[in-house]
Amino acid sequence: xxxxxxxxxxxxxxxxxxxxxxxxxxxxxxxxxxxxxxxxxxxxxxxxxxxxxxxxxxxxxxxxxxxxxxxxxxxxxxxxxxxxxxxxxxxxxxxxxxxxxxxxxxxxxxxxxxxxxxxxx
Numbered sequence: 001x002x003x004x005x006x007x008x009x010x011x012x013x014x015x016x017x018x019x020x021x022x023x024x025x026x027x028x029x030x031x032x033x034x035x036x037x038x039x040x041x042x043x044x045x046x047x048x049x050x051x052x053x054x055x056x057x058x059x060x061x062x063x064x065x066x067x068x069x070x071x072x073x074x075x076x077x078x079x080x081x082x083x084x085x086x087x088x089x090x091x092x093x094x095x096x097x098x099x100x101x102x103x104x105x106x107x108x109x110x111x112x113x114x115x116x117x118x119x120x121x
Contacts, residue, residue: 001004001115003033004108020097021084028081028098031074034111041118053078065114073103079113080095 009017011026021054032049035056039045056074060066077100083090 001034001037001108002110004030004037004111007033008101008105008108011104015094015098015101018094020092020094021090023101024077024080024084024092024097027101028074030079030104031077031107034108035060035074038114039117041115049078066110068109070110073100073107076100077104092098095118 007026007030011023013031014020014023014026026038031085032052036050037048039052039059042059044055046055053075056066057071061068080092080097080100084092
């Protein structure tokens with residue numbers, strides 16, 4: 001979760017500096033690292049982004065550890081990151097990026113709570 005927290009902090013700095021592309025990247029990575037931490041708590045590790053995204057649905061949403069809206073949020077954040085990082089004409093709307101970052105903060109909070117429940121089990 002330390003990587004997720006650092007990515008969220010970086011996203012906030014990038015948003016304040018007027019860099020929505022960089023903020024979109026960091027918001028996605030906050031969710032990616034949080035999801036990876038929760039998956040690791042179940043003994044699961046993956047080597048690709050697509051595998052982690054798929055596992056969020058199968059291993060975290062289906063058993064009820066995360067709500068379906070959180071799966072949608074990480075999928076949307078991945079798409080936004082792809083656009084920000086690889087589309088040379090990308091001009092992301094700062095409002096959309098701010099919304100994605102709010103969803104990333106919520107995602108991290110929910111994952112942190114799920115990790116706490118797993119630790120107490």
